[in-house]
Amino acid sequence: MLTVPPDGDVARIATLRVRLAHRLARHLRTSPAVLAPATPLVSFTFDDAPVCACTVGADMLDASGAKGTFYISGGLIDTRALHWRTADEARIAALHAAGHEIGSHTYSHVFVPNLGPDAIAAESRRNDERLRTIVPGLALESFAFPYGFGSISAKRALSGLYRTSRGIVPGINVGRTDLHFLRANPLMDGHLDIEGIAGLMDAACACNGWLIFYGHDVVDDPSPYGCSPALLEAALRAASDRGIPCVSVAEGLRRSL
Numbered sequence: 001m002l003t004v005p006p007d008g009d010v011a012r013i014a015t016l017r018v019r020l021a022h023r024l025a026r027h028l029r030t031s032p033a034v035l036a037p038a039t040p041l042v043s044f045t046f047d048d049a050p051v052c053a054c055t056v057g058a059d060m061l062d063a064s065g066a067k068g069t070f071y072i073s074g075g076l077i078d079t080r081a082l083h084w085r086t087a088d089e090a091r092i093a094a095l096h097a098a099g100h101e102i103g104s105h106t107y108s109h110v111f112v113p114n115l116g117p118d119a120i121a122a123e124s125r126r127n128d129e130r131l132r133t134i135v136p137g138l139a140l141e142s143f144a145f146p147y148g149f150g151s152i153s154a155k156r157a158l159s160g161l162y163r164t165s166r167g168i169v170p171g172i173n174v175g176r177t178d179l180h181f182l183r184a185n186p187l188m189d190g191h192l193d194i195e196g197i198a199g200l201m202d203a204a205c206a207c208n209g210w211l212i213f214y215g216h217d218v219v220d221d222p223s224p225y226g227c228s229p230a231l232l233e234a235a236l237r238a239a240s241d242r243g244i245p246c247v248s249v250a251e252g253l254r255r256s257l
């Protein structure tokens with residue numbers, strides 16, 4: 001059993017210092033860019049690689065012609081966490097072989113606001129090297145903050161390591177944006193229903209914006225941080241009905257710049 005709780009559990013007990021650093025990081029852009037995709041875009045992202053996300057979830061993406069991004073912490077590979085078992089090396093290799101993106105999530109799944117630039121670089125290097133033992137030569141372009149918490153100094157450090165960092169602040173990415181604080185919306189049954197999905201998709205269509213979802217497990221009766229296959233299916237159908245491409249985060253960035 002891991003002692004590392006999932007993202008939502010720790011977010012609730014974040015220290016005041018971490019919360020303040022995170023709030024400042026939300027408002028001060030360190031990697032400004034103007035995102036202007038030619039069409040609306042949707043990215044489905046999954047953190048921590050629960051087995052069911054890498055099997056049920058990935059299979060559903062494949063059936064829809066969608067490519068997802070799976071943010072993985074090397075230290076959590078093939079372990080049992082509170083709410084799920086995480087994918088082993090073979091499943092991670094299969095994700096990559098199917099064309100999904102493997103993103104970084106630190107090796108130890110740590111609060112990056114608690115780390116200095118050198119420690120962030122060391123965590124990132126260790127994670128990237130671990131993932132490359134599974135997929136030799138793997139290019140890691142995308143990062144997601146464990147627990148969703150960032151800081152200004154962390155964003156600056158990560159900007160030298162990855163092309164984007166994804167948080168968990170909801171919204172649509174379009175126009176003036178911080179590449180190291182991409183907005184993302186929870187694809188979680190407890191947070192979003194089919195009407196909510198439709199509203200987000202329509203909003204992305206209205207502004208030609210890039211809509212990113214994040215979640216964890218994909219299973220009937222999911223954890224508070226995951227979704228049911230029915231909710232993922234509804235989101236995939238909503239994107240398909242509107243003709244919105246479902247692309248990885250790396251591809252979403254390429255189409256937005």
Ligand SMILES: [Zn+2]
Binds near residue numbers: 007048109146
């Ligand atoms: Zn995580």
